[in-house]
Amino acid sequence: MSERPTIGYAGMTHLGLCSSIAAASKGFATVGFDADAALIGRLEAGQLPVVEPGLDDLLRDNRSRIGFSADAKRLTQCDVIYVAPDVPTDDAGRSDLSSLDRLLDHVLAHSRPDTVVVVLSQVPPGFTRARQRAERLLYYQVETLVFGRAVERATLPERFIVGCPDPAAPLPEAFDTFLKAFGCPILPMRFESAELTKISINCCLVASVSVANTLAALCEKIGADWSEIVPALKLDRRIGPHSYLAPGLGLAGGNLERDLATVLRFSEEHGTEAGVIASFVANSAHRKDWALRTLHEAVLAEASDATIAVLGLAYKENTHSVKNSPSLALIRQLGPWRLKVFDPVVPASAAPHPAAAGAKSALEAVENADALAIMTPWPQFRELSCAAIARAMRGKLVLDPYRVLDGAAAHKAGLDCRTLGVS
Amino acid sequence: MLTHQNASPVAPKRVVVVGAGGFVGSTILKELADAGVPTLGLTRREVDLLASSGADALKAALKPDDAVVFVSAVAPAKNAAQMMTNLRMAEAACVALAAAPPAHLLYISSDAVYVDDANPVTEKSAVAPSTTHGMMHAARELMFRSEYRGPFAALRPTLIYGARDPHSGYGPNRFRRQAAKGEPITIFGEGEERRDHIAIEDVARLARLILFHRSSGALNAVTGISTSFHDIANIVAAQFTPHAEVKSVPRPGPRPHLLHRFFDIADCYRAFPDFHFEPLADGLARVHRETRVQ
Numbered sequence: 001m002s003e004r005p006t007i008g009y010a011g012m013t014h015l016g017l018c019s020s021i022a023a024a025s026k027g028f029a030t031v032g033f034d035a036d037a038a039l040i041g042r043l044e045a046g047q048l049p050v051v052e053p054g055l056d057d058l059l060r061d062n063r064s065r066i067g068f069s070a071d072a073k074r075l076t077q078c079d080v081i082y083v084a085p086d087v088p089t090d091d092a093g094r095s096d097l098s099s100l101d102r103l104l105d106h107v108l109a110h111s112r113p114d115t116v117v118v119v120l121s122q123v124p125p126g127f128t129r130a131r132q133r134a135e136r137l138l139y140y141q142v143e144t145l146v147f148g149r150a151v152e153r154a155t156l157p158e159r160f161i162v163g164c165p166d167p168a169a170p171l172p173e174a175f176d177t178f179l180k181a182f183g184c185p186i187l188p189m190r191f192e193s194a195e196l197t198k199i200s201i202n203c204c205l206v207a208s209v210s211v212a213n214t215l216a217a218l219c220e221k222i223g224a225d226w227s228e229i230v231p232a233l234k235l236d237r238r239i240g241p242h243s244y245l246a247p248g249l250g251l252a253g254g255n256l257e258r259d260l261a262t263v264l265r266f267s268e269e270h271g272t273e274a275g276v277i278a279s280f281v282a283n284s285a286h287r288k289d290w291a292l293r294t295l296h297e298a299v300l301a302e303a304s305d306a307t308i309a310v311l312g313l314a315y316k317e318n319t320h321s322v323k324n325s326p327s328l329a330l331i332r333q334l335g336p337w338r339l340k341v342f343d344p345v346v347p348a349s350a351a352p353h354p355a356a357a358g359a360k361s362a363l364e365a366v367e368n369a370d371a372l373a374i375m376t377p378w379p380q381f382r383e384l385s386c387a388a389i390a391r392a393m394r395g396k397l398v399l400d401p402y403r404v405l406d407g408a409a410a411h412k413a414g415l416d417c418r419t420l421g422v423s
Numbered sequence: 424m425l426t427h428q429n430a431s432p433v434a435p436k437r438v439v440v441v442g443a444g445g446f447v448g449s450t451i452l453k454e455l456a457d458a459g460v461p462t463l464g465l466t467r468r469e470v471d472l473l474a475s476s477g478a479d480a481l482k483a484a485l486k487p488d489d490a491v492v493f494v495s496a497v498a499p500a501k502n503a504a505q506m507m508t509n510l511r512m513a514e515a516a517c518v519a520l521a522a523a524p525p526a527h528l529l530y531i532s533s534d535a536v537y538v539d540d541a542n543p544v545t546e547k548s549a550v551a552p553s554t555t556h557g558m559m560h561a562a563r564e565l566m567f568r569s570e571y572r573g574p575f576a577a578l579r580p581t582l583i584y585g586a587r588d589p590h591s592g593y594g595p596n597r598f599r600r601q602a603a604k605g606e607p608i609t610i611f612g613e614g615e616e617r618r619d620h621i622a623i624e625d626v627a628r629l630a631r632l633i634l635f636h637r638s639s640g641a642l643n644a645v646t647g648i649s650t651s652f653h654d655i656a657n658i659v660a661a662q663f664t665p666h667a668e669v670k671s672v673p674r675p676g677p678r679p680h681l682l683h684r685f686f687d688i689a690d691c692y693r694a695f696p697d698f699h700f701e702p703l704a705d706g707l708a709r710v711h712r713e714t715r716v717q
Contacts, residue, residue, distance in 0.1 A: 282547075289689035296692050297647075301699050336697045 004028055005174035008078030010107045011085035012039055012068065014050045014321075015120060015145050019084060021055065022154035024062040026181045031078055035106075037070040044068050051320045051345050054151040072110035079174035082141070083107050084120040089254050093261030095124065101131075108136060116175045122255060124262050125195040128163055137172055139164060140191055142198045147253060148318035159185040163194030202259040203277070206251065208244040210283045216247035216421030217287075226421025227403065247420040249326035249375075249401055250288030252315040257284075257324065291330045291373055291399050294418050298397050299371045306337050307394070309369035311362050312376025313343040313350050320345045327375035328352055340365045344378055363392055370395035377402035386413040424546050425638040425694040428527075428574050432635035435490040435527065437461040441470065441481065441516065442495025446588050447531055447580075447626065451492055454627035455634070467495075472512040481519035490527040490634050491520070493567070500559040513563040517570035527637050528571050529630060534581040534643060534686075536561040543687040546579075546641045564641075576633050578626070580644035581686070584706065585623030586713040594652065595620060595707055598659040599714065602667035608660055611674040614653035617683040619645045622706040632695050646700040647688035658704055662711040 004027065009020035012034035024030040034040055039049065048055060067074070075081055085103050088096045100121050107117055116137045119128055128140040140163030146153050160179050162171065167188045170176065179186050189197070216226040226247060234241045251257050260277050267274035299306055315325035322328055331339065332352045339356045341348050342365040348358025359365035362381060366372050366389055374381055381404045389398070390413035398410065401420045410417040438455050442448040443464025452464045463484065470480045472495060485491065493516055500506040520528065534544065535557030541548035552558045564577045584595040591597045598608045626644045633642065660667035691698065
């Protein structure tokens with residue numbers, strides 16, 4: 001192939017949208033397809049339905065190379081088409097693959113026979129091989145989207161992991177040209193290995209977080225401070241500087257939970273031991289209640305008419321997603337108390353509470369509150385003055401699981417600050 | 424985890440307490456009567472579940488819109504014979520409950536149903552009892568869950584204390600009685616084992632909430648705070664003038680492999696967000712006052 005291939009993305013979800021804009025940023029003509037004409041209209045107008053640092057700028061800078069369309073005929077222009085719809089999960093982390101299957105059929109029906117079709121959505125082992133068709137080029141590629149860091153992950157990938165019908169055979173030229181443009185290692189492997197690689201990555205991340213949670217909980221009881229321990233661990237080459245060692249409020253977002261559920265289901269089907277995965281799930285469930293337990297023990301056990309302020313509704317900073325959000329999980333249990341909430345992106349109406357009052361700012365939310373819970377570590381919350389919080393609040397208790405506030409300043413302001421991993 | 428059939432509390436039409444003569448049953452009966460709920464307390468005198476007529480007698484006492492609290496037991500079930508006696512009582516109750524199903528069934532079980540090494544114990548901990556007492560309660564829960572088709576709740580109390588507790592098991596009740604007799608309070612070893620202790624009144628209040636919400640599922644009746652026997656002994660000792668002596672005596676058996684038992688009560692926060700447990704020191708002081716009045 002002498003010319004640069006045209007790259008298509010079917011499914012303008014968080015994954016598909018960020019990946020398509022990243023492809024355009026590498027100089028490829030790109031088509032973003034979605035059957036939802038209203039969504040396409042908003043995208044054409046430059047209105048992005050997701051919050052990701054740098055994404056608006058990246059789209060603006062590469063607008064000439066990307067076209068959004070609800071017309072499947074546009075897919076015939078594409079040499080490579082990524083199929084990237086969201087795969088919804090239920091409360092137990094089980095995937096509903098029906099929408100992915102429908103979109104895959106649609107793409108195969110509306111693309112050229114020589115077009116490389118790549119499944120980019122997260123799928124269980126065995127999915128891609130089961131959908132191989134004669135005379136069609138179907139591959140699987142691991143997505144490593146991180147909410148809040150999607151632009152960085154899509155434009156500067158660490159490596160590409162590609163599931164292939166024959167890992168020893170060279171990749172089709174158009175696909176190979178596109179992947180090589182990112183200048184990172186390409187790891188072809190059999191379908192099942194690639195599908196399990198994605199799950200393996202997430203299991204390793206969950207293992208690190210579970211260790212952090214387990215030992216941070218111990219720190220809270222014995223006078224230790226987990227934040228003092230973490231640098232020592234990261235300087236150990238066997239653990240590494242980028243390891244996931246920040247304690248948290250349980251797994252959220254849906255993807256990690258989905259992978260744990262998939263491993264448990266497969267191990268049950270095949271009779272392999274997976275007790276450690278069940279322990280990760282139990283650890284996450286226990287940690288999710290940290291804020292509820294701490295609030296009850298410190299304030300609610302003796303206050304029947306307390307006002308609680310919650311800062312942050314999103315499941316983590318720099319995202320609009322509230323899937324399995326620890327903040328919403330806490331709010332759901334605060335029915336009997338008055339509640340004031342503020343999130344820079346998520347509206348107060350997302351709070352599952354009969355009488356949640358939305359505030360226009362963080363400081364307005366904490367006014368006259370008996371307790372404050374900073375449930376999402378949005379960067380702007382780090383700018384809050386502890387003295388101003390102390391003046392505005394009626395009580396002194398601040399749940400600051402992620403250490404958003406300066407501990408010394410909070411102490412000086414007279415706040416009773418509770419943080420994950422520190423006594 | 425409990426699921427409420429009534430999102431807002433609604434008083435049952437009537438509550439039948441089977442085992443109303445005992446420490447737990449009588450306190451639940453009083454809690455309900457104080458809340459204005461019509462009650463029928465059944466003791467062995469009215470319904471002997473070990474008699475051949477036991478099932479029929481219980482069946483005759485039940486109405487379709489009753490809630491039933493089953494707390495009748497020969498406790499503790501320390502051996503196979505006592506365990507089987509308790510299971511026969513439950514068998515008779517199951518026959519009655521199947522023939523005349525009430526609107527709601529609450530069984531007063533025990534935290535002894537859980538596996539010994541669960542830590543912290545939650546309602547999701549494995550039910551794998553290591554004692555005949557625990558196995559008896561686990562089996563009874565299963566029997567009721569299998570034979571009764573309506574909403575079924577199991578309340579699983581940990582160690583209970585109260586002024587009228589007839590038992591003198593190791594803990595607050597025995598310590599208080601030892602001190603009242605002018606004897607030293609004896610603790611095993613250093614008394615370092617930490618356990619959760621709940622006031623009987625809190626158990627009764629939880630039972631009332633479960634009945635009012637017509638809840639199903641399981642809930643531990645625990646405070647979430649574990650205190651060492653050493654500390655409890657010293658709290659009780661300080662209530663007497665002069666202070667009672669606290670004396671260490673050799674353990675009757677080997678030091679337990681798992682010394683402490685902690686509970687995570689997040690499920691209770693979820694089920695009854697505004698329920699407040701009486702702190703142990705307050706409860707022990709109240710019990711001390713009540714026993715002196717008695």
